[in-house]
Every structure is written in structure tokens, then in C-alpha cells.
Amino acid sequence: MLGTVLTVTAGATVATPVAGLLARRAIVRSGNADRLRINSNHGIDEQSYVTIGGLDHWLSIRGEDRANPVTVELHGGPGSSNSILAGVSRDWERHVTLVRWDMRGTGKTLRRSGADNQGDLTFDQLVQDAVDVVEHVRERLGVRRVVLMGCSFGSAIAMRIARSRPDLVAAYVGADQKIFDGGRDTSDYYATLDRLEQAGKKKELATVREMGPDQRAWSAEQFSNFSRFASASDPHTFAAMKSVVMKSLWYSPLHSLREIIIFFKSFMVSAPVLPSTAFLDDWADGTRFEIPFFVVQGACDLVNTPARARTFFDDVQAPVKESTLIEDTGHFAVYKRPEIFLDFLLTRVLPALLGTRHPAPGSKRDTEPALRTCPIPLKMRLPRGGSVNLTADPTIMGQRLRAPKSVPVDSQGPFAAVVVRRADLDVRLRCDGDGEGARHLVGVQSASEADRRWTGSACLVRRLLTGSADVSMPGASSGALAGPFSDRTVFAAQHTG
Template sequence: MTSAAALAAPVAGALGHRRLQQARNARLMRIDTPNGIDEQGFVRIGGIDQWISIRGESLDNPVILEIHGGPGSSNSAYGPRTRSWEKHFTIVRWDMRGTGKTLGRTGADGQGGMSFARLYEDALEVTRHVHARLGVDRVVLVANSFGSVFGLHLARRHPELYSAYVGTDQNIHDAGRDDSARRALLARLRAAGKRKEASIVEEMGPDKRAWTAGQYAAYAKITVTTDALTFATMKSVVMKSLWFSPLHSLRELGDLAKGMSFSERILPETATFDDWADGTRFDLPFFVFQGDQDVLTPPERAQRFFDDVQAPVKDFALIDDAAHFASFRHPERFLDLMLTKVRPVVTGRRQAVVAR
């Protein structure tokens, strides 16, 4: 066997396995209920075509609008993992400007302005599009990771659009006052003898307001790859979901990777955000479901903010054995929280609990 043939054999095997698993996932994703919906396509949002998926087994169910993280980290590949959610909710997934299929549609030059304000306005427009398309007055806003930065702003300013706010991998900004996560990372790196990584983090300094977009990305990469549970989740949940996604070609997987690099430019402008100063009153039910071992968005900070929140109903829960990507690592546990805590409130089938 030639060296080229020897190299080609495992590649062909991997691609063959990928096609088989994609086919299985495509069968799993089929929706054939009489009142179900399965739509994917491009909608004109903010002057460009943006990809939106709407899926669920019954249009009578509450509607969830997800705001994905990153920035630039699409949730579109997690459909097979979260298939059970669609029995109880209609799930709307959106590839933001600069992300995934939206990025792939017209390339980097066709994305228009990239800023937090621009993406925030896009999110409002997507919300109103979903209202009109599905004939609903409000949707449950579920925000993941960096998407929860948008989520808090949306929930504060527009409670009339959303029946509840649910943050997971909840990101809390305090204008740089709390450096505990960075100090914990440095301690972990030094204990593991990772001098190179520790040196990189030390050089960034404690004030995130002075970090560049590249430093934000480097910090996240070091945090993810040097924490055992987070790294295991990246491999077993994130990478597998991407590789076996029935919605994505190999070229589109490349677009997903490009989206992370392309979108990181908006990170520095959020460094001065202060969620406490912006306000802890929310005029809608407010929930946070956080991984108990999340080192990227630590649950302790999310809990402190939650404790100060004033809302008609509120609840906080930790998801055991979960780091970042908690809802996708344990989708059934997350669904149970949505069914027991959120769905009864938004459907009016449970007497409202007095906020703690």
C-alpha cells in the first residue's frame, strides 16, 4: 500500500462513519406530527439574510427563542441532542450575524457592521419575526453563554416581548471589579505546572477592559483546554455534535469555525458593561440554570447577581456534573428544569411563586 493510500484509508473511514451518523441523526430529527413545524431558511434581518430554524412537535407549545453564545458559536448543531425538547416547546435557533450559516451565506464582507448594538437590534428583529410567523405575543428567551449578555439587555428593556428569561452558562459583567475567575485560572495553571499558559494569562493583566479581542479568545481557549470537565465536554458534546450534524456540510463546518474568529471583535466593547448598574429589576419571570463546575462563567457570580434580582418569579438551579455548555451536556436535566420551573409559569398552570 502506498503512503497516500495508507493516509486515505482512515480518512475515508471517518467520513463514512460521519455519513452514517448524520443519517441516523436526520431520522431522529424528523417531525411528522400533524401540528408540528420544521422550517429552516434565511430571513432578511438587519439588512442581510440570516439563518433561522423553527422546530417543534406542536404549535400549541410555548415558543423558545435561543440566543447562542460565542460570540459566533451557533447552536444549530445540537438538534439531535435536544430533540426531546421539541416535544414540549417550539425551538427557534438563529445563526447570528457573523455566525455559521449566516456567515456562509454572503461571507465576511457581506455581514455589514459587527457590533454589540447591531447584533442586539438583530435580536429584537428576530423576536418580532418569530412573533409574526408563529402568531404569539411572547416567547421564552433562553440565552446561552455570551448570548446571555444580549439576553439580560433584552429582558430588562423589553419584558413585553418575552414570557420569561432563562440564562444558562450565564455571563455576568461588573465592569471588571471581580477578577476571581482569572485568579482561579492562574492558580490551576500554576498547580499543574503550565508555566507558558500562566505567563500568557499574567501578561493580560487583571483589567479586562484593556484586553484585545485576541486576548479574550486566548483566555477562553486556555480556560477550556486546561479544565478537565470543560475539555471533556468540548470533545464529547461540542465537537461530536458539529461533526455528526445532519444540517452541516464539511464546508459549513468551516464556516462555524470562521464565525468564532470573525465575531470575537465585539468582545472588547462589552468589557465596560455592568449588570448591577444596568439594573437588577426584571418585569418578567427570571431563571438561571448553571453548571455547578463552570469555570468560564462561574456559578458563584451568577448566583450573586441572581440574589439581587427583583422579578415576579425567579429561580436558580445548579446542574450537577456540568461545566460550560451545561444544557447540552445534560439536555434531559435542562429539559426537566424547563418543564418543572419554567413551562408552568409561562402557561399559567402553576400559581406564581413569590420571588426570593
């Protein structure tokens, strides 16, 4: 979709003396490769080709912990591989196992078989390919359902799978959400005309005027031209392509110089997919989803406007739905501000998951929802000879996330227990201590000052201005601190004599 814009940006980059440019590239790529390395014993880092629909497709599966929820990401374009963005999204892999796929006609999949051997390049074929990829990932990682994340054009594919195959998808996330309406809304066309006219782009303006507002009559070349002009005239999107996309492509340790050329070629090879999309209608296909539905949009996106995405979102019926805007961003919002998206993922998307993994016969997973919780360190200092048992029993929406975890602690301290970060989470933290006059201080720090309703049992709970709760318990007694707590709650405990 953005091939020519990226090519123009690339031209400015390579104007730097070649020798110095390549030397700098080698140094930065080496550092990026170190940052991408996964050293966890429970992690996964696989890149391979999988035969789907008669074609070898390139897949990447990366994450720090195989027990984390699985997120399958569908890139945009068509032809805009997200594998170049591995460095930008590196922190996501600490919380999810991230699966990336180069669609037919794109990136490493294109290079593997060549442009003439990509098979049926149609929208329906890409949807079927995506279903097959999810099926493969389920089998490979032993999960029942995945979080399906669609980016820009990929969101149109992902949303159709989320709607029709809730047996495969635990939650849907649309980033830079693309909405089709069968060509009824032509506001994007006229907005692009206005921007081109204001910028004095006479040649581009004439080209777009000649095309007319009815996309159903456009050729693949005309779709490509319009996408280029719309993106290049959007200041936030153009800035993101220079600072995020081009920078990531040039310094990607996963891509050779030849694959940079393939990256740009992918847009041209994938363009034949576009004309048939003019007849798609998301409202006609249905607004009811049986799974949680999330949309993340750049507030200043002029390519896939937040207004159109919001119009569809308002009509969506889903068990859970939430839409958010990332301020001061255009297209590629979640990659321009990956830390904001990660917070949304941790506090909104992942807590909505229930039962996404295959239960082993006779295991606790048969009866307990398999939501991956976020570990939050709890540190406790004990007097000489003292001891304490701490039990974290997290539940959400009335359902237990995992069995209560009881941790015996001796004077060696510190230790960690598992709690969950979630606004409507009910966490019961129970401390059982010995020693005469034992005193437990449970401090709660939060980015939000939302109302907290503290309750205590066999202890005195006092809310402090700092947002902490001072829990005093007599020796050989016990106490409990209960929520609900606000977002990003961090627990710290100290036991002193």
C-alpha cells in the first residue's frame, strides 16, 4: 500500500555515502540482533517455512515464555511485511508469544518462490491462508485459540476470521483498523484531493481526479496510486514511515540487502488483491462477534480514519469491546508508540482471555480458565527467626485465574508471588505470620487514584495519602487485604519484628 512513499524515503536515506552507511548499518544490526536474542529456557524463537495452500509461507514465532498467550499478527499492505518491526515490538514478546507471517506476495514468502509462483493473489485466498496459518500455530504451540491482531489491511482479513471462526480466536485486536463499506463513503477520496491541492501537488491531484470517487471502477494501479498519495499527504503517517518503518527495515538483523529490495517489490506484486476489496462491506457481513473485540487507532490517522473505525465499532456487538486512540500518531500508531499498545494489551486485552489453551487430560486446566497472569514482585524482610506464609488468590469476573499460591518465606527474603494487573480484579492477599508483635506493611502504588475499597480481616487497615494500606496484625494471627484495585497496581510487603 505504501511502497512508493517508502521508496521515496529510501532514496533520501541512501544519499549518504554508501561505505559509511553500510558500516553504520552493520554496527546497529549487530546490536539489534543482541537485543532480539531470546535466552529464556521457556522461550521460543523459530523462523521457518510452512506449506500452506500449495506455497511455502514464512512464519516467525517468538516469545520469552511458551506459556504466554499466543498472538498471531496479520500485516498490512497488502505486501507490507511486519517482520521488519521485530525490534520495535521486542517488549511485547515478554508477555505474549508473537507469531508473524509474510503473506503470499510478500517479503520472505515472495523471495522463496518468486513473483510468478505466488498462486492465487486474491482477498479470499489471503483469508483462507490466514485461517490455515492459525490452524498451524494452534497445532504447533498446543493452544486452542489465539489473539488475532490485524494491522491496517490485515485487520480486514483478521476481522472476517474473528467473526466467522470464534473457535480459533480468543480475542480480536484491530490496529489501524480498515473498514470497508461497499464504496458508500467517499470522504477519504475528497479529503485526499483537498490535501493534494493544499500541498500544490498538481500531477498527483490530476491523477486522483481522473480516477473519480467510485473505487469499484479502479484498477490495481489506481488503488496503488491513491494509497501512495493518501499516505504521503498525511504528515503523521509520513513521519512514522521515516522514523519507524524505514529505520526498522534498514537496521533489521533479519533482512539482507536483497530482502530490502524484495520489501518494496512486495507492494507491486500484491496490488492485484486490491480491486476486489472495493465491493466488501463490513456492515453487510455482520457486526456481531462472539469474542472480545478491541480497536487501537492513531488519533491523527488520515489513511484509515478513526472516525470510520469508530462508526463501525459503535455498531459492534461483542461480550467485551473497547476502542482507544493513541494521541499524536497517524498510521502505524502501535509501532510509533509500542509502549502504549503494550499497556493496552496487558490491562485490557489479555485479562479478557479465558480458556485459550488445550487442557491436558485430568489437569486443573479442565476446570480453571487458562489466563496468563502478570508476575508482580513482592518483597518481605523478616526479623531473625521469623517466618510468614503469603497466599495470592486472584480472581476476575468471579472466576479464579489459578489456584491460590502460598509461599513460605524465611529470614532470607525476598520472594515473588503472582498477582494480576487489572482494573476490576479482586485480589485477596493473605499473610499468616508468627512472632510476637509481628507487623506487616502492604504498600499499594498505582498510577490511578481511583476509589479503593479496602477491607481487612483480623487486622487494622488504614488508607494513607500515598495510596498505601498499613496492615497491622498481632503475633500468631493473620490478615487479608482485598481489592478491587485500580490499574497497574504494584504490591510490596515488608515484615518487621
